[in-house]
Structure formats: C-alpha cells, structure tokens
Amino acid sequence: MSENTQPQYPVFVMCGRDEKKRQLLEKHDPEEKYKVKALLPFLGRRLIDWQLEVLNQSSYVEGLYLIGLSEEDAVFDYPVHYVPIDMMADFAEKLAAGVAYLAQQGKSPDLVVISSSDTPAIRLEDVNAFLGGLGLHRGYEFILSLVPEEVIEAVFPRSGRVVARFSDQHVFPGELYALSPRAIGVGQQVIREFSQRRRQVNRKNKKISLGPFIRFIARRPQAWPTLLKYALGVASLEDGERAFSAAFDCPTKTVIIPHASFGMDMDLPEDYQRLEDYMHQMASHGNYSSRHAA
Secondary structure, eight states, rough: TTTSOOEEEEEEEEEOOOSSSOOHHHHHHHHHOOGGGGEEEEEEEHHHHHHOOOOOOOOEEEEEEESSOOOTTTTOSOOOEEEOEEEEEEEHHHHHHHHHHHHHOOOOOOOOEESOOOTTTTHHHHHHHHHHTTTTTTTTTEEEEEEEEHHHHSSSTTOOOOEEEOOOOOOEEEEEEEEEEHHHHHTTHHHHHHHHHHOOOOOTSSSSOOOOHHHTTTGGGGGGGHHHHHHHHHOOOOHHHHHHHHHHHHOEEEHHHHHGGGGGOSSSHHHHHHHHHHHHHHHHHHTTTOOOOO
16 A cells, blocks of 8 residues: 555444343343344334434545444445444454455455444544554554543533543544454454443443553553553653553554544443434434434
C-alpha cells in the first residue's frame, strides 16, 4: 500500500449471543422468535441493519465480517462475509475464528476493527473519524475509542456506562476498537477475561465500579504504579495507555469520539426505549432522515 492510498480495514461485527439469555431479550423477545439480539425489530428494521448500513457506507471499511450469524439467519442487500463459528462461542474464540477466516481469504491486515451490532444511532462521520484516525497511530496493536462521560450524560442521563475517571478525562468505551491479529492470537486469555469481567458489571447499580477490570489488571506488577495513581485520582489517560501497553505487551492508544450515539448500545431493556426515543427526536430535527423508518 502506498502512502497516498487510503487504508481500509476488515470489520468484525459481533452478532452472536451468550449462553445465558440477557434481560433485554427476556423483555423484548419473550416468545423467543429471534436467535440473537441483532435480529430484534427496531424502528421498522432489524437492529443490526442500522449499524451495517452505516459501516457499509464508510470508504475505510474493507469488508463486513459477521461473527455469530449465518446466511440462513439473515441476508443483506450488500456484500457481507459469514464467519463460521457457533453463535454462543466465547468472545476470544470468535475473534480467533475471524482472523482464521481472513487468512483463508489470503488477507493479512495490520489491524482488524471490532464492532457490535447493537448501536443503531451510530453516525457515519464518527465511524470515519475513528477509522481515519487509525492511520495516525501506526505501530499500535490495540486502539480503543472513548466517549467523554459528560457528552453521553447530557444526552442519555444516568446511562449506566462504566466510566474510567482519569485526572484529565472521564471516559467510557465507544463503539469501535481495533486489534492486531497478533494481539488477538497471543492475547486470547486476556480477551476472554475482559469479556467475562464485563458481564460482572451491574449497570443498574447507582455507582458503576471498575473493580472487576482493575482486579484483573492488578495481576500485572507493571500496572501497579498507575493503579496507585488512579486510586489517588492523579493518573492521566496517557498513564493508563502506558500501563496497559506494558502490562499486556500490546502497544495501546485511545481515540476520543465526542458524540453520545457512538457509545450508546443496547444492553439493558431500558436502552431499547432510550434509543428509540432518541432516534425519533433526531429524525424530527432532520437527522437520520435517510435512515429513519417511517
């Protein structure tokens, strides 16, 4: 690839499910009509359609790789790849299956982008801001998007996001992040642990704690100085990047995306209504007009 060629990235769209049915499906699919959350009806479409439509429009996307759905489950009006893997395989196994699928296609990207399928209000300009920013951080193997806490709380009060409060930024993970195939290969246990600990967080608590993640990171002595600074309220976001890079041998960088819809996914039953109300409101103001169902 020449320096003047715009980079493109494969996007792994995670659309499977956990073995244990989540509360959102219990409420919005009590009759179990839909195999996965991604297929729930939302504003006249399947939930996944909103996200894939935006990703498909981005010139930075090399291809869409669905992990957790087969062609028998869903078809689309534009090209997608169906990665063969059980929909209830664990997260680390799904990422590894995606990398293996790329290799079978003769593709060996420096980075793969991971996306969920349940952020229907995501905007093309924010997707492009993150994907375009990846080229500015060559050499990093984990690039995480972050949304400022005050941004989402202004739009979705009491959102229940898991917030990391650094001295210079209060942030939570955004919709997209990127990993190198090497990091996915050697970091299977780390990915598995983080995925499991994410499920331990109770978003209905009034005070959301990073405890499950901090206890895992604390196993790495390299992270102790930063964890102490974090406990004292003096650790910066850059401190966090350096600590994670050293602890897991994975050069890490973060990218700030200052728009609420980039981080508001659909985990809890009430998130469905929040996003439905938000998208109706945006449509009434002339936004989402080309995407919004009548």
